[in-house]
Amino acid sequence: MAKSLIRNTINGRRYGFIVPADDVVAGTFAAAALDGEYSIYLQTGESGTETEAAVLEYTITGKNNAGAKTTFSFYAKPSVTENDIHTALIEKTFNGVKFDEIYIISARSVIG
Structure with missing residues (x-):
């Protein structure tokens, strides 16, 4: 499943949240629902190990x-x-x- 991070700036404050969608769908959502400026970042992979510290x-x-x-x-x-x-x-x-x-x-x- 695709994940996208949306960074939204409103009145000088920056918010971030993850949506379960690719960057195109996340961009459509942001254009329709968010005020202020926003940036969309698509998760392209995962790194790390399965062993948790x-x-x-x-x-x-x-x-x-x-x-x-x-x-x-x-x-x-x-x-x-x-x-x-x-x-x-x-x-x-x-x-x-x-x-x-x-x-x-x-x-x-x-x-x-």
């Missing part, structure tokens, strides 16, 4: 000396250790909180 999903909480906290999650390569994360985040500021203390709430393996 495993990553680690970390949830951390950072706390400053005044007691303010913030929590967020991110994905990291499996080779990244808790010490690497601590070193990378200590004394950095996220959401207005300087990380004087870092707590790793969870670390779990995620495939694909």
Whole structure:
């Protein structure tokens, strides 16, 4: 099945979405239904491997000396250790909180 990416610019904002159609049908749809400027990109092939890479999903909480906290999650390569994360985040500021203390709430393996 053909796939096309439509990039639509309206009032300086750019939007993108995929439609299950070739570039001719996607162009007809865009001309009839979209305002502003648009570009159509046809998918011509796929690359990559069938094997999906495993990553680690970390949830951390950072706390400053005044007691303010913030929590967020991110994905990291499996080779990244808790010490690497601590070193990378200590004394950095996220959401207005300087990380004087870092707590790793969870670390779990995620495939694909």
